[in-house]
Structure formats: C-alpha cells, structure tokens
Amino acid sequence: MLTYFLCLILFCVGLYAVLRKRNIIKMIIGIVICEYAINLFLILFGYRMNGRSPLYSPNQEITSMVDPLPQALAMTAIVISLATTALLVGIALRIYEKYGTFDITKINKLKG
Amino acid sequence: MNQNNGMSLIIKTITRLLIGFILLYGIYIVLHGHISPGGGFAGGFIIALSYILFMLAFGKEEILKRVPEGMISFLESLGALMFLAIAVLGFFGGYFFSNWLPKGIPFKLLSAGTIPVSNVALALLEVSLGLFGIFLVLVLLKFTPPKKEK
Amino acid sequence: MIEINLLLIFIIIAAIAAIELKDLLSSVVAVGVAGFGLVISFLVLKAPDLAITQLVVEILCLIILIRATIKVDLPFSTSGRWLVNTIVTMVFLAVFLICGYKALLNLPSFGNPVMKTSVFYLDETLKNIHATNIVSAINLNFRAYDTLGEATALFAAAIGIMTILRKKGRLTKEDKENESK
Numbered sequence: 001m002l003t004y005f006l007c008l009i010l011f012c013v014g015l016y017a018v019l020r021k022r023n024i025i026k027m028i029i030g031i032v033i034c035e036y037a038i039n040l041f042l043i044l045f046g047y048r049m050n051g052r053s054p055l056y057s058p059n060q061e062i063t064s065m066v067d068p069l070p071q072a073l074a075m076t077a078i079v080i081s082l083a084t085t086a087l088l089v090g091i092a093l094r095i096y097e098k099y100g101t102f103d104i105t106k107i108n109k110l111k112g
Numbered sequence: 113m114n115q116n117n118g119m120s121l122i123i124k125t126i127t128r129l130l131i132g133f134i135l136l137y138g139i140y141i142v143l144h145g146h147i148s149p150g151g152g153f154a155g156g157f158i159i160a161l162s163y164i165l166f167m168l169a170f171g172k173e174e175i176l177k178r179v180p181e182g183m184i185s186f187l188e189s190l191g192a193l194m195f196l197a198i199a200v201l202g203f204f205g206g207y208f209f210s211n212w213l214p215k216g217i218p219f220k221l222l223s224a225g226t227i228p229v230s231n232v233a234l235a236l237l238e239v240s241l242g243l244f245g246i247f248l249v250l251v252l253l254k255f256t257p258p259k260k261e262k
Numbered sequence: 263m264i265e266i267n268l269l270l271i272f273i274i275i276a277a278i279a280a281i282e283l284k285d286l287l288s289s290v291v292a293v294g295v296a297g298f299g300l301v302i303s304f305l306v307l308k309a310p311d312l313a314i315t316q317l318v319v320e321i322l323c324l325i326i327l328i329r330a331t332i333k334v335d336l337p338f339s340t341s342g343r344w345l346v347n348t349i350v351t352m353v354f355l356a357v358f359l360i361c362g363y364k365a366l367l368n369l370p371s372f373g374n375p376v377m378k379t380s381v382f383y384l385d386e387t388l389k390n391i392h393a394t395n396i397v398s399a400i401n402l403n404f405r406a407y408d409t410l411g412e413a414t415a416l417f418a419a420a421i422g423i424m425t426i427l428r429k430k431g432r433l434t435k436e437d438k439e440n441e442s443k
Contacts, residue, residue, distance in 0.1 A: 083419035
C-alpha cells in the first residue's frame with residue numbers, strides 16, 4: 001500500500017511541474033516524470049512475491065512466475081514515450097527560433 | 113560543440129575500437145528475441161546507438177559519407193511494410209496475424225514461427241527512427257539568430 | 263519489500279531536484295538519474311526485458327534533451343499573484359492525493375496479483391508456440407495488433423519530426439517570386 005502511494009506522489013511531482021513552471025523545458029521534464037510514474041505503477045501491479053522473471057530456462061523446474069501481461073503493455077508505453085518527447089522537443093526548438101525565449105508568458109502571437 | 117571536426121583524439125580511437133562490438137551486441141539481441149530478454153525494440157535502438165556514437169565522435173561529414181539520407185527513409189518504409197506483409201500473409205493460417213510458419217523445438221534459433229521475422233522487421237523500423245530523430249535534432253537544424261523582440 | 267520503497271524515495275528526490283534546479287543542464291542530468299533509478303527498480307521487480315528497453319530509451323531521451331538546452335538562458339523573474347497560484351495548485355494536488363488514496367485501498371495487496379488472463383498465456387506459450395520468452399510471445403503473437411498500432415505511432419512521430427524541422431518552407435518560394443517580379 002505504501003509502495004502504490006509513493007508511486008502516486010511521483011506522479012504528482014510531475015503534475016506540479018506541468019502546472020506551475022514557466023519554462024517549456026521544465027514542462028517537458030514534468031511530462032517525462034509522469035510517464036516514468038505510470039510505467040512503474042503498471043509493473044508494481046503485476047509483481048508476485050517470490051516469483052521469477054517470465055522466462056523459461058532449460059532443465060529447471062519453474063514454480064511461480066511474475067505476471068507477464070503488464071510487462072508487455074509497459075514495453076509499448078516506454079517506446080511511445082520516446083516518440084512523444086522527441087516531437088515535444090522539436091516544437092520547443094521551433095518556438096525558440098521564432099521568439100528567442102522559452103518563457104511562456106512572452107509567447108503571445110497567434111498568427112505569425 | 114565543434115560539429116564539423118568531432119571530438120578529441122582519445123575519443124576517436126576508443127570509438128573505432130568499440131563500434132563493431134556494440135553493433136554485434138545489438139544484432140545478437142534482435143535475433144535472440146524469442147529466447148532471451150530483449151526483442152526487436154531494444155535491439156534496434158542499440159544498433160542505432162552505435163551509429164550515433166560514430167556521429168558524435170567524428171562529426172557529421174563522415175556519417176553523411178557512409179549513410180546517405182535517402183537510405184534511412186527507405187529502411188523505415190521497408191521495416192513497416194515487412195511487418196504488415198507478415199500480418200497479411202497470416203491469412204494463409206486462417207486469420208489475420210496468425211502464426212503460420214512451422215514452430216520448431218524450443219531454445220533453438222529457428223523456432224517459434226513468425227516471431228523472429230517480426231523482430232527483424234521491428235528492428236529495422238527502430239534503427240531508422242533513432243537515426244532520424246538524432247539526425248534532425250542534432251545535425252540539420254542550424255540555429256538562425258532569433259529575432260529580438262525586446 | 264524495503265528495497266522498492268527505498269528506490270522509490272530515491273527517484274522522488276531526484277525528480278524534485280530536476281524540477282527545482284535553476285540551471286537547465288543540471289535538471290536534465292537529474293532526469294537521467296531518475297531514469298537510471300527506474301532501471302534498477304525494474305531489475306528488482308524481475309522484468310529484464312523492460313530494464314534493457316528503458317535504459318536505451320533513457321539514453322536517447324537524454325541526448326535529445328541536452329541538445330535542446332545547450333545554448334539557452336533561463337528567465338528568473340516571477341510575475342505577480344504567485345502566492346494565490348501556488349496555494350490553488352497545492353489544494354488541487356492534495357484533493358487528488360486523497361481521492362487516489364481512497365481508490366488505492368481497493369486494489370489487491372502488493373505481491374498477490376489477480377492473474378486471470380495471464381494463466382492462459384503461461385500455459386499456452388511453451389506447448390503451442392514453442393517460444394521461451396513469454397513477454398515477446400505476448401507482444402508479437404497473442405497481442406500483435408497492439409504492436410502494429412505502436413509501429414504506426416512511431417512512423418507518425420518520425421513523419422512529424424521531419425515536417426517540423428524541415429529547412430525549406432513556404433517562405434523561400436515567396437522570396438523567389440518576389441525576386442523574379
């Protein structure tokens with residue numbers, strides 16, 4: 001129970017960075033921290049005490065394994081988070097090229 | 113960062129020694145995706161990282177001599193089309209995405225049906241994606257001086 | 263499970279350092295530290311596939327972020343109404359945490375998962391598919407449609423990056439038309 005709650009606190013740290021910071025790079029860092037928290041929560045949900053990793057070995061007796069389904073879902077999520085971060089950084093670089101700053105209170109032109 | 117000349121001599125020598133091993137390790141993880149942990153995604157990114165190490169150490173002129181830009185787009189489309197072809201050919205086995213190759217003995221390299229072929233297709237997609245992203249962010253975007261609004 | 267709790271506290275401290283530091287390069291390094299702490303957590307939670315993937319994706323993410331922050335200065339002024347905004351954000355986060363705590367009480371306790379669907383995957387993989395890596399078999403054989411969707415998402419991201427960071431735009435054609443008049 002404490003472990004799940006610490007994971008939720010990590011998500012809230014990232015959410016605070018998205019809501020309150022004025023620099024675009026700090027917001028991107030906040031989104032990345034949110035994604036770490038969600039992937040960790042998926043894996044924590046499928047852990048079995050004294051389980052084994054979901055791989056077979058030759059000539060070994062397997063008694064109990066960790067749940068493999070959340071691991072497959074989290075693998076997809078990790079790769080897609082890379083694509084999201086790359087696109088966000090591309091948009092941030094374009095904004096810096098046009099306005100000269102990363103501060104969101106100074107970016108106020110809708111038509112360029 | 114001195115983009116055109118790369119880094120110092122120590123880094124260039126170490127990179128020349130290490131690139132072959134990183135590439136070999138990446139290919140090993142891709143091909144053994146159905147036996148040991150790894151699979152197409154992680155192995156494809158490791159192969160892309162070996163090219164990125166080469167580009168960071170030697171500058172952008174060297175990498176543009178060895179990997180032409182058109183080939184990266186070609187590899188990416190080839191990877192996606194190969195994955196779709198495996199899926200559509202599954203109609204021979206009865207339904208979309210069925211596992212239609214013969215499944216051999218476990219723990220051998222040629223077992224588990226279409227899983228190794230799918231790993232290779234995904235690895236091609238990943239390599240070109242990694243190279244694309246890094247190329248465009250690091251090399252081709254030159255900062256023009258931003259218009260001063262102050 | 264005292265190791266997981268200690269690792270989570272370490273990741274939280276690294277994340278708080280990442281969003282509070284004034285220098286942009288230092289905060290990107292702190293995000294890298296949080297990612298590596300996550301790799302060790304995945305190894306302790308018996309998920310080696312994920313540890314390899316997270317490690318490699320973390321390195322690529324760091325390279326992209328460092329490129330974005332290498333020549334940029336940071337604004338240092340704080341605008342007005344700072345106190346009201348912070349208090350409203352803190353109240354919202356406190357309500358979110360309380361509701362989340364009440365929802366987390368309904369989950370099964372840590373270490374005893376509900377494995378209704380995974381029993382099918384665990385039985386079927388060695389008998390019919392003859393693959394020994396169960397996570398790969400789930401990703402590419404039982405749930406291959408999701409992997410097709412993921413490949414499409416990566417493809418779309420590559421096209422998006424190429425469109426955003428293109429050098430030639432409409433402006434150069436307009437310049438040529440103006441010159442030719």
